[in-house]
Amino acid sequence: MDRRMNIRTMPQEDHLLSGQGACAGCGVAIAVKNIMRILGENTTVYVPASCLLVFGGGMYPHSAFDVPFFYSAFENTGAVISGIKAGYRRQGKDVTVIGIAGDGGTFDIGLQALSGAAERNEDVIYVCVDNEAYMNTGTQRSGSTPFGAWTTTTPVGKKIKGKQGFKKDLMSVVANQDIAYAATLSIAHMNDFVQKVEKAKNLKGFRFLHVMTPCASGWKSDPSATYDLANMAVETGMWSLYEILDGEVRITYRPKEMRPVTEYLKLQGRFKHMSKEDVDTLQSWICRKWNKRYCPTAPPLEGKGEDLAYGGDECEGV
Amino acid sequence: MYEIRFHGRGGQGAVMAAQTIAEAAILEGKQAQAFPFFGAERRGAPVMAFARIDDKRICDRTQVSEPDMLVVMDESLLEIEPVASGLKEGGCAVINSRLEPSEVDLGTVTRCVSVDATSIALEMLRAPIVNTSILGAMARANDFVSLGSIQQAIMNRFGEKLGEKAGRLNAEAAKAAFERSREGLCKGERKVQKKNAWLPTWQETPPGVALPRTSKAGMAVGPGSMTQNLTGSWGVSFPVYDEERCIKCQRCWFICPEGCIRRSPNDDLEFDLRYCKGCGLCAKVCPKDAISMRRKEASA
Numbered sequence: 001m002d003r004r005m006n007i008r009t010m011p012q013e014d015h016l017l018s019g020q021g022a023c024a025g026c027g028v029a030i031a032v033k034n035i036m037r038i039l040g041e042n043t044t045v046y047v048p049a050s051c052l053l054v055f056g057g058g059m060y061p062h063s064a065f066d067v068p069f070f071y072s073a074f075e076n077t078g079a080v081i082s083g084i085k086a087g088y089r090r091q092g093k094d095v096t097v098i099g100i101a102g103d104g105g106t107f108d109i110g111l112q113a114l115s116g117a118a119e120r121n122e123d124v125i126y127v128c129v130d131n132e133a134y135m136n137t138g139t140q141r142s143g144s145t146p147f148g149a150w151t152t153t154t155p156v157g158k159k160i161k162g163k164q165g166f167k168k169d170l171m172s173v174v175a176n177q178d179i180a181y182a183a184t185l186s187i188a189h190m191n192d193f194v195q196k197v198e199k200a201k202n203l204k205g206f207r208f209l210h211v212m213t214p215c216a217s218g219w220k221s222d223p224s225a226t227y228d229l230a231n232m233a234v235e236t237g238m239w240s241l242y243e244i245l246d247g248e249v250r251i252t253y254r255p256k257e258m259r260p261v262t263e264y265l266k267l268q269g270r271f272k273h274m275s276k277e278d279v280d281t282l283q284s285w286i287c288r289k290w291n292k293r294y295c296p297t298a299p300p301l302e303g304k305g306e307d308l309a310y311g312g313d314e315c316e317g318v
Numbered sequence: 319m320y321e322i323r324f325h326g327r328g329g330q331g332a333v334m335a336a337q338t339i340a341e342a343a344i345l346e347g348k349q350a351q352a353f354p355f356f357g358a359e360r361r362g363a364p365v366m367a368f369a370r371i372d373d374k375r376i377c378d379r380t381q382v383s384e385p386d387m388l389v390v391m392d393e394s395l396l397e398i399e400p401v402a403s404g405l406k407e408g409g410c411a412v413i414n415s416r417l418e419p420s421e422v423d424l425g426t427v428t429r430c431v432s433v434d435a436t437s438i439a440l441e442m443l444r445a446p447i448v449n450t451s452i453l454g455a456m457a458r459a460n461d462f463v464s465l466g467s468i469q470q471a472i473m474n475r476f477g478e479k480l481g482e483k484a485g486r487l488n489a490e491a492a493k494a495a496f497e498r499s500r501e502g503l504c505k506g507e508r509k510v511q512k513k514n515a516w517l518p519t520w521q522e523t524p525p526g527v528a529l530p531r532t533s534k535a536g537m538a539v540g541p542g543s544m545t546q547n548l549t550g551s552w553g554v555s556f557p558v559y560d561e562e563r564c565i566k567c568q569r570c571w572f573i574c575p576e577g578c579i580r581r582s583p584n585d586d587l588e589f590d591l592r593y594c595k596g597c598g599l600c601a602k603v604c605p606k607d608a609i610s611m612r613r614k615e616a617s618a
Contacts, residue, residue, distance in 0.1 A: 008585070018577045018593040019547040025597035029575035030595035055360060055502045059544070061516065061529050069572075190572050208457075217329075217361050224598030224611075227573060310606030 005198045008189040011037050013173065019056040020064035025223025027213030028052055028129045030187045032100060035127060035209075036065070036196045043067050044088075044098045046081050047073040051136040052129065064093060075109045077101040078117030081124040086199035096125065096201065103130040107143035107168050117176040118206050125200055125207045128170070131215035140219040143168040146191060146238065147285060148278045150270040153220075159271065161273050165286055171210060175244045180205030183243035183252075186212050188231035192252050212239045220269025232264040237286040319372040320462050321382045325401045325551065325577070326391035329361040331449030334475065336367035338453055342463045342471035343371040351376055360593055362517060362552030364399055371462060388424075391413060391435070391448050394551045400510045402426045410459045411504065414448055419502030430504035431459040433495050434555075442491045446554055450476070450488040452511045454495030465496050523576020549576065559589055563608035570600035570609060 015036035022029040028051055036043070043111035045065050047053045072080050081099035087093045101110050106128040114126060125184040125233040133151045134140040141151040146167045150156050175182045183196040183202050191212075200207040216222065221229060233239035234253065237260065241253040259284045265271040274282075322339065326332030333354040340350035348371055355366035368382040384404040388411040395401055396413075402425040405411070410429040413422055415435070420432040435451035444452075450472055457465040469489040477485025516534040518524070531540040538546055566585040579595040579600060601609040 007568050012581050014577045016577070017545045018590065019544040019549060020358050020576070021363060021544070021547065021549065022575060024352050024553055024575075024595035025599055026575045030573055030599075033575065033577055034572060056544075060527075061518070061534070062543045063538035063541050064546070066531075069541060189575070190569065223361075223595075224602050226575075226597070227599055227602050311611035 004191075004195050005038070009195050010198075011040060013037065013041070015039070015041060015043070015067050017064050017066055021059075022051070022250075023215075023217050023223070024228045025040060025216045026055075027131060027187055027215060027226050028050075028102075029055070030226070031185070031193075031211040032056065032127075032128055034187075034193065035098070035197050035211075036067070039096050039098060039201055041067055042094075043098060044084055045069045046076045046077060046084060046099040046176065046277060047071050047138065048080075048101050048105045050100075050105055050129075052100055052102070053133075054136060074105055076113045077105055077110045078113035078115070079121075080113075081126065082117050082120065082122040082123070085124050087124060090111050095277055097123075098125040098127060100127045100129060102134075102146035102308065103128060103132060104134045104142045106130075107170055108207065111173075114174070116222065118174055118208070119181050121179060121206045122221075123204055123206070125209065127209045127211065131213050132167070132217075133192050135215050135218040144170070147282045148271055148274045150220075161275070161278065162271075162277045167309060169289075171244075172209075174208045177221075178247065179208060181207040181243070181245055182210070183208075183239055184210045184212070186230050186234050186239060186241055188227055188230060188234060189198070189241060189253055192241060196252075196264075197243075198314075199243070218270070220300045221267055225267050229264070231266055231269060232259070236261045236264040237290055238264055239292065258286075258290075270271050283302045319370060319376065319378075319386070320460075321385045322369040322371075323382045323385035324367040324369070324385045324388060325399060326365055326367070326389075326393065326449075327361075327395070328363045328365050329447075330391050331447050332348045332365055332367040332389075332391055335391070335449035335453055336369040338435075338449070338471045339456065339463065340369050340371065341470065341475060342453075342467040345461060345467045345470055348373055349376050351379075353380060362549070365393055385409065387456070388422075389414065389452060391452055392420075396422075396424065396508065398551060399512070400425070410461050411454060412455050412499075413504075414452060415534050419500055419504050420435065421505070423505040423508045425506055425508040427459050427503060427506040429459075429501070431455050432504075433458075433497050433499035435495055438491055438494050438498065442494065443487055450491045451495035452495075453589075454492030455499040457492075458496050458499045458501070465493065468492055530561070534586060548592050550592045550594050553594060555596040555598065555613045556594055557589060557593055557596075557598075557600050557609050558606045558612050559587065560610075561587075563606045564576075565606055565608075567605060569603040569605065573599045573603045575599070578610050 014034045057063045057065050058071050063069050077099040081097050085097045107256045123255045139151045140153045148162040150162050156301045185193045214226045235255050242251045324332040336352035340352035343350040350371045352369040361544045370376050370594045386406050386409045390413045393415045412431045414435040415432045416434045434514040435448035438451040439448045453468050472489045473485040476488045529540045571579045574594045578590040580588045601611050
C-alpha cells in the first residue's frame, strides 16, 4: 500500500487563513496555503517584499498567517531564516523555519543570501514562489521571466517584442551546492506537490522548493485559468517536475507527449504578440532544456528523442 | 474647480476612467489632473481614483476629499465603504446599478444618475470592465465635458493601448451608457462609518515590533487577524455545489486560494462564501462538474 501522503490524507488545518487579500485565482495563495497545511503550526514564516507580504502577512498590525511571521528587507531571505533557526537552536526549540520569497527575491535580489544559506547547509526550508516577474510592483521583468513575455520593462515595440533572454536556470544554481533536497512543484500536480513538501518537512539541512504559481493579473489570463496554466506549463515542458535528493535527480512527472508550446502561450495575454520565429525560438529552448541542460544527470527521455529534437517548422497551432 | 472621486474595485479600470475624463477636459482646452489612491490593492479590492478639472492652472495636488461628483463603479461598495463622505452640497453621483436612482441608497439625498454599466460592458465589450460605460453616464450627469470629447479621449487612450477596434467599441459603450442612464434623486438612509485602523504609537510599539494575537480598539490584531477581512464581495460570481455528484476527491479544497472550502472529518465539503472571490478554480478542477459558477445578482 502506498503510504505516501496525498491530498485526501494531508493535514487539513489552515495556517494561511481566509481573508487574505490576494487577487482572485492567485497561484501564490494556493501554493503557500497548502505548504502551510503540511508544515503545521510549529512553523515560523519569513517573507521578504513580495505579493505574499502584502496580501498575507505584512499589513501590520494584521496578518493572515496564524503562526509567527517575520519580514525584513528584500535581499536577505536566506540570511534571516538562518538567523531565526539559530535563535531557536539556542533556545532549544525544534521549529520548522520557512522562507517564502518570490522570483524577484530569489532569482535576482536574494540570490547571494540564498547561495550563502545553501552553502552553509542551514536547516531551513526555502520556497520560491515563481510568477515570472515582479508582480507586486506591477509586472517588471525578472531573471525568471520567460523568452518573449511582455512586462512593463520589456514592452512590445516595433523592433523588440517582449523579453529577449531566457529564463534563468535557478535549480541548477541551487542544486549544484549539494543541498539536502531540491524540488520543483506545480499546483496542478497536487499529490506530487503534497509528497514533495512532506519530504522536505521531514529532512534536515537546506531544502529548496521551487513552485510555479501562475498570476492572473501579470500574465493577463483569466483567474479561473490558473490551474490550466500550471498544468499546461508542465505538459508543454515550460516547467518540469523533478526532485534532487543526495545529488540524485529523479523526474517525478514526465509528460506522455510533449505538447506544442503554443497551447501554453495562447492562454495568456502576455505572449499574444509573439511571431512564429519567436515561438520557434522558445520551443527549441524547451527541447534543448529537456534533452541536455536541465537535468544533466537524468537519463534521456526514452523513445522520445525524435519528438523532442524539434526542427523548427513542425510547431502546430501557430 | 470641478473635483471627481471614483470608487471602484481593482481591475474595473477606475484609474483609466479618471485619466480619460482628464484627457477629455484637456481636449476641450481646460486644465486637468488625474491620479489614483496608492495602497496595497489587489484585483477586486476597493480602490479610489481622483480627477480635477479647471479653467485655470491647478496647483492642488492632494486627494479629493470633497468631490463635486462621485462615481461608484460597483454597487456593493455602498455597503462597505463610506463613499458619500464629503460630497459637496449640490454635487451629483453616478452609480453603476440596475436600480432606478430613487431606489439607490447612497447615504445622502442628492442628484443621481444610475446606469447598468456592467450589462452594457458585458454586451458590448464582453468583459465586466465598466470604466468606459461609466464615462458616458458622467456626461449625462453634468455637462462640464461633452460626450463627444469623452468619446474622442476614449478613442485616443484605449485605441493606443488596445488597438483601434477596441477604442471604437469602448467609445460606443460610452454612448450607449449616455443614452441608457436615468436621472433622479437618490435616498439618504444608509449610514456607513469606517473604523480607523489601529496602529501603535511609538510608546505602545512592542519590543522588536512583535505583536501577539490580541484585540485593540475592537479589532483583532496580530497573527490570523486578517480573517475579519471578508473578501466575499470582491467577485462577480459564486460557486454552486451539487453534493450528489461530488465524489469527495478534494481537488477543489486543495486548489481554492481563499481556503473558503471547509472539510469535515468525513470529507464533506462546505463553502464559506463570506470569503469567496469568485475565481472559478473549484469549478475548473472538479472532475464530475459538481460545482458550477453563477453570476451574482445585483443586491436590491
